[in-house]
Amino acid sequence: MPGQPEHPHDPDVEICVRGKARELRFRERPEVSVRAEAEPGGECAWGSDRTNLPDQVEAGVTYRDIRIDFRxxxxxxxxxEPPPQPRPSPKT
Incomplete structure (x- = not known):
């Protein structure tokens, strides 16, 4: 599956999105961040695959026939089960 992170295996919740464009141009280099969490004791991961679009895009460049798969x-x-207990801090 495109955009598949290594973990978690056999997830309870999964969201997959695909975006496509014939042409895409950025006026400015975008600042992008992703944050995903699972409740204490859970496991969460995300991943993406890009076609014809680099990880670091450049302002003013036209990218053609792009596709992004995100999961x-x-x-x-x-x-x-009780939530995991925090580990005690080592004494110094």
């Missing part, structure tokens, strides 16, 4: 997946914690 976020999460394995949720078992609600019947």
């Amino acid at each position: 976020v997946a999460a394995k949720l914690a078992d609600p019947t």
Whole structure:
């Protein structure tokens, strides 16, 4: 599957998106960030695959026939189990 992160295996929640464009041009170099979380004890990951679009795009360049496949997946914690306890800080 395109845009598939290595983890989690057998996710409880999965969102897949595909974007396509014949032409795409950026006036400015975009600042992009992704944040995905699962409740304590869960596992979350995301990944993307790009076609004809570099990871670092340049302002003023026209990119043609692009495609982006993006996936976020999460394995949720078992609600019947207690949440993980934080580890104590080492004494100095």
